[in-house]
Amino acid sequence: MQQILIVEDELHISALLKTHLEREGYQCSQAFDGITALEIFYQQLPDLVLLDLMLPGKDGFEICRTIRERHDTYILMLTARQEEIDRIVGLELGADDYVTKPFSVREVLTRVKVLLRRPRTQTSLVPHEESIIFDELELKPAQMKVFLRGKLVNLTALEFDLLHFFMKNPGIVFRREQILEQVWQEHSEVYDRNIDRLISQLRRKLETNVENSKRIITIRGVGYKFEKK
Amino acid sequence: MQQILIVEDELHISALLKTHLEREGYQCSQAFDGITALEIFYQQLPDLVLLDLMLPGKDGFEICRTIRERHDTYILMLTARQEEIDRIVGLELGADDYVTKPFSVREVLTRVKVLLRRPRTQTSLVPHEESIIFDELELKPAQMKVFLRGKLVNLTALEFDLLHFFMKNPGIVFRREQILEQVWQEHSEVYDRNIDRLISQLRRKLETNVENSKRIITIRGVGYKFEKK
DNA sequence: TTTTTTGTTAACATTTTTGTAACATTTGAC
DNA sequence: GTCAAATGTTACAAAAATGTTAACAAAAAA
Numbered sequence: 063m064q065q066i067l068i069v070e071d072e073l074h075i076s077a078l079l080k081t082h083l084e085r086e087g088y089q090c091s092q093a094f095d096g097i098t099a100l101e102i103f104y105q106q107l108p109d110l111v112l113l114d115l116m117l118p119g120k121d122g123f124e125i126c127r128t129i130r131e132r133h134d135t136y137i138l139m140l141t142a143r144q145e146e147i148d149r150i151v152g153l154e155l156g157a158d159d160y161v162t163k164p165f166s167v168r169e170v171l172t173r174v175k176v177l178l179r180r181p182r183t184q185t186s187l188v189p190h191e192e193s194i195i196f197d198e199l200e201l202k203p204a205q206m207k208v209f210l211r212g213k214l215v216n217l218t219a220l221e222f223d224l225l226h227f228f229m230k231n232p233g234i235v236f237r238r239e240q241i242l243e244q245v246w247q248e249h250s251e252v253y254d255r256n257i258d259r260l261i262s263q264l265r266r267k268l269e270t271n272v273e274n275s276k277r278i279i280t281i282r283g284v285g286y287k288f289e290k291k
Numbered sequence: 292m293q294q295i296l297i298v299e300d301e302l303h304i305s306a307l308l309k310t311h312l313e314r315e316g317y318q319c320s321q322a323f324d325g326i327t328a329l330e331i332f333y334q335q336l337p338d339l340v341l342l343d344l345m346l347p348g349k350d351g352f353e354i355c356r357t358i359r360e361r362h363d364t365y366i367l368m369l370t371a372r373q374e375e376i377d378r379i380v381g382l383e384l385g386a387d388d389y390v391t392k393p394f395s396v397r398e399v400l401t402r403v404k405v406l407l408r409r410p411r412t413q414t415s416l417v418p419h420e421e422s423i424i425f426d427e428l429e430l431k432p433a434q435m436k437v438f439l440r441g442k443l444v445n446l447t448a449l450e451f452d453l454l455h456f457f458m459k460n461p462g463i464v465f466r467r468e469q470i471l472e473q474v475w476q477e478h479s480e481v482y483d484r485n486i487d488r489l490i491s492q493l494r495r496k497l498e499t500n501v502e503n504s505k506r507i508i509t510i511r512g513v514g515y516k517f518e519k520k
Numbered sequence: 521t522t523t524t525t526t527g528t529t530a531a532c533a534t535t536t537t538t539g540t541a542a543c544a545t546t547t548g549a550c
Numbered sequence: 551g552t553c554a555a556a557t558g559t560t561a562c563a564a565a566a567a568t569g570t571t572a573a574c575a576a577a578a579a580a
Contacts, residue, residue: 235435283448
């Protein structure tokens with residue numbers, strides 16, 4: 063069941079939202095000030111946060127920023143004034159959507175539904191936990207180990223992440239940009255060509271000179287893909 | 292500069308939106324019924340479509356579906372009634388956002404800005420587009436692969452982009468100018484005749500001397516089109 | 521601390537793609 | 551049919567993209 067955290071200091075609004083959201087089958091928790099909001103957030107790690115901008119304690123901007131530093135929970139802003147909207151939009155705070163007060167409950171419900179239906183960006187075709195196996199190549203996410211013909215391959219953390227990323231999305235072509243974003247993540251003030259170098263390294267470890275062992279394919283002018291063959 | 296197509300049959304609303312959007316630096320074109328909307332769409336390939344649901348000719352749903360079949364242009368729905376919103380949300384029509392009538396111009400502007408700032412490619416990690424198939428010719432966007440009678444055709448990135456562009460817009464005639472803009476994009480300080488050369492190359496790879504295999508048609512004095520046959 | 525490992529950047533080698541030009545062919549107007 | 555303009559085709563050089571190695575920096579381990 064999907065969890066929603068309602069951060070709103072006006073009691074009756076909060077209660078109203080809670081009632082309607084629960085009627086739609088979402089599980090809700092409430093926070094009435096900024097400090098508690100973050101506490102509850104970390105406790106529950108909800109799927110979506112309904113976030114009022116004007117709050118006692120920390121304001122919505124700060125909470126939004128804090129959450130977005132590490133989590134990809136959806137954030138739906140509730141806001142009263144146009145200037146606030148401008149700030150949301152202007153600052154690229156990272157909120158996923160906003161609703162202006164006074165809002166209709168229906169409006170909020172609809173936007174919640176739209177957001178929660180949207181798959182998170184980190185789409186993967188294969189569930190995270192299980193081994194990913196392509197013929198003689200096996201990757202065990204939990205143990206961070208990779209086996210080639212049953213033999214353990216020694217990979218660094220980055221090499222592993224890159225391979226993991228590819229194996230989660232076999233056959234799909236990724237541009238360098240996307241690879242940086244997904245594997246290096248936010249810290250990605252990193253030089254493009256690192257990818258090439260890392261891939262070169264990975265290939266050396268994986269593609270022992272056995273026939274037909276090319277797995278990581280170069281797509282010239284675009285990027286790379288992992289071929290399941 | 293970013294192009295917006297306004298599809299709205301009420302003249303004064305359309306005009307109002309146009310004025311304000313242009314003041315914000317967007318380039319706007321207008322359509323007042325569903326049929327023209329699609330015509331203009333293919334001609335201009337705008338970055339965003341403001342789409343009224345109630346329209347003479349084809350209604351907004353149909354247009355939305357048609358566009359979304361092959362294009363990832365942003366679509367912002369303008370809608371009057373709650374039931375319509377439910378349908379938008381429920382049917383997963385693929386619209387990116389909606390605004391309820393009566394709307395404030397400011398609201399529309401804000402949502403347009405938010406959408407257009409979002410880089411399209413990063414919306415989803417894995418391109419959601421599906422294969423485009425015309426008889427014996429199949430193109431898989433995510434995998435950047437093209438099959439001719441089941442056999443993989445080896446294309447360079449540029450060749451692929453060009454073919455992809457054509458196959459997204461079958462039957463539509465494009466002037467060289469437009470092709471440069473869409474396929475070569477901004478860097479297009481490029482000689483016209485490159486298109487001819489590239490097309491010649493493409494044809495050689497696609498139109499094996501089997502009868503009736505002409506797909507890319509020359510329109511003398513204008514440009515080219517892709518024929519779905 | 522020192523040592524070792526890992527990640528980043530730079531530099532150079534190699535390959536592939538692309539842009540241009542030159543020439544050939546086709547088309548349609550006359 | 552002739553001719554001019556538009557398009558098709560080919561070859562080749564320039565440019566861009568990638569592979570690879572090495573050197574250095576940063577982080578982790580000892």
